[in-house]
Amino acid sequence: MASDSDDSLPPSGRFTRFRKLAGLSMQVGTDVLKSGAKRLTGSSSEMLSKGAAEKLVSTLGELKGAAMKLGQVLSMDPDLVTPEVRQVLARLQNQAPSMSYERVARVVREELGAPPEEVFREFSRQPLAAASLGQVHGAVLQDGGGAAVKVQYPGIAESLSHDMENLGLVVKTVSKASRLMDGSAYFQEFKDELLLELDYRREAALAEEFARAVAPLEDLCVPAIRAPWSTGRVLTMELLPxxxxxxxxxxxxxxxxxxxxxxxxxxxxxxxxxxxxxxxxxxxxxxxxxxxxxxxxxxxxxxxxxxxxxxxxxxxxxxxxxxxxxxxxxxxxxxxxxxxxxxxxxxxxxxxxxxxxxxxxxxxxxxxxxxxxxxxxxxxxxxxxxxxxxxxxxxxxxxxxxxxxxxxxxxxxxxxxxxxxxxxxxxxxxxxxx
Structure with a gap:
């Protein structure tokens, strides 16, 4: 897991996020061009080097939000990268740089009224997973039940909003240039769905709906929601082995x-x-x-x-x-x-x-x-x-x-x-x- 530092919280400024993505695009683009030239000469089969992949993971993991979700999509396509590079990119699926325990405790206290040590019988200081909108910690409830507690990154709502503004500007420009390439309706659908993910109360309700939907399929399991310990920015559910x-x-x-x-x-x-x-x-x-x-x-x-x-x-x-x-x-x-x-x-x-x-x-x-x-x-x-x-x-x-x-x-x-x-x-x- 990455270092336990508040520096790993996602930067929220719109220009800062745009600048980081632009710099990443230039670095990775140069790497892809070099790899393409090597592929043409037969000296390499890589489309993306391991070094460029590490840079992708570092930057997208820091930005989290929509940028990190894009990296998760890239990590799933074996046609784009070698197995070694894909293994690097796969860290974006649940191993982003984690926020400090002090920050986690502050969010829990703001949402549940007390620090983790009082709310739960046990609460792991190290996250089980750190993803695009929040990170998950293992815990034990006061009744002895195991739990996974998802804590939302402070500032991620603003960061996600700025990502959508930056991307929306690109979509709007392309759509104005050509009616055939008008993707505004699709972007709006993606934006609406992504911003809704910030509401953990909604996610708790969706989890319960999904559990009912898959109930006839007994070989599938949806973790139970622990409602008393769930709010808009903290979601507590059953910990699956x-x-x-x-x-x-x-x-x-x-x-x-x-x-x-x-x-x-x-x-x-x-x-x-x-x-x-x-x-x-x-x-x-x-x-x-x-x-x-x-x-x-x-x-x-x-x-x-x-x-x-x-x-x-x-x-x-x-x-x-x-x-x-x-x-x-x-x-x-x-x-x-x-x-x-x-x-x-x-x-x-x-x-x-x-x-x-x-x-x-x-x-x-x-x-x-x-x-x-x-x-x-x-x-x-x-x-x-x-x-x-x-x-x-x-x-x-x-x-x-x-x-x-x-x-x-x-x-x-x-x-x-x-x-x-x-x-x-x-x-x-x-x-x-x-």
Whole structure:
């Protein structure tokens, strides 16, 4: 864990944060250019050096907030970096520089009326995890129950607001330059959802809703919320035993174990989506716990997204028809889901159909090997080749969080690298919730 110093609190000034990001962009950009030249000469296969990755972790970990969330996304894509560099970036998932214990105690005292030593029977001075908006400490309640206490970084609300102002200016400038590149609605959706994560009372309510949504899936576990010790900036919940997914994969689990956990991740994503119109939209590997009793623990509920019934129903029909290998009106279903299309029908249909063809491989092929999965690469290439046309196929704003969740699921399944009957797993989901 990083040094215990108040200097690690996120800088909140808008210009300071912008300046740090700009400097980071220049340093990493130079590194990428050098790496690109080496790749062209065949002297290196790295896109990002370990030194540049360390700089990314240092700066984004210091900034926390939206900047750190971006780093978490980068850390999940194996196509961008080597395994060694990815291991460095993975520290952003729950090992950011931590704030001092004195600062933690001050927040607890302000929120719960007394310092941690009085509120809890035991309270660890060292955090279990330090993430983008707060850090988690292990504790024991007065009744003897184990707890995880998430304490929000002081000043993070202001820091996050400034990040959104800086990013919003970029989006606004691009949108004014071209109607086709108007991303203001998507940015607003992302901004609204991210700022809502600051309210831990809301997160407590979402955790309880999500627990009810996954209750039929007995191999999943959502920690119980300890309401008397939870406020707007302190969230106390049951402490789950086990290893975070990102650490569990390094223990050399068998294929049978990897398939079990991969199946659980699919269930954790699509079960609540089809069963309760909700999805966990922050799926980095630090948010899933492989428990000793065989269950998969799901953590961090600030990004639980609720969808419109029409969006869920259109996606349900897409899944069922794909699994049944039935003829699919992909354009019609996309329009039902809320997409707007500014291309001729046949052209749009072919464009979207290829997306479904690439993404649907595990639903058509059995067995399927996620260790050699090329879906993210092929999807990226498809979008790159057809970038101008995709600008004329616009998903509804609510799809932003859906794509974040399902894209993260695909990356986690690649990380696990299991081989097996995934078509059967999706069929199980369709039969249960179809």
């Amino acid at each position: 086990g290893l975070p997914l990102k650490d569990w994969v390094t223990t050399q689990p068998s294929n049978a174990e990897r398939f079990r956990v991969a199946r659980q991740l699919i269930r954790a994503t699509y079960g609540p989506f089809f069963g309760a119109e909700r999805i966990h939209a922050d799926p980095h590997p630090g948010n899933f716990m492989v428990m000793p009793d065989g269950r998969l623990g799901v953590l961090d509920f600030g990004s639980i997204k609720r969808f419109s019934p029409r969006f869920v129903e259109a996606n349900r029909r897409m899944l069922l028809q794909a699994l049944r290998r039935e003829p699919m009106d992909v354009l019609g279903l996309s329009l039902e889901a809320g997409f707007t299309v500014e291309l001729p029908g046949a052209e749009a249909d072919a464009l979207i159909r290829e997306v479904f063809h690439i993404a649907g491989r595990p639903m058509r092929q059995s067995p399927y090997d996620y260790a050699t999965c090329e879906i993210p690469r092929d999807m990226r290439n498809h979008f790159s080749r057809n970038a101008a046309r995709f600008l004329k196929v616009k998903p509804p704003p609510e799809a932003v969080m859906f794509f974040r969740a399902t894209g993260g699921l695909a990356q986690n399944l690649r990380l696990i690298g299991a081989h097996g009957d995934f078509r059967g797993v999706y069929l199980e989901m369709a039969e249960r919730f179809g």
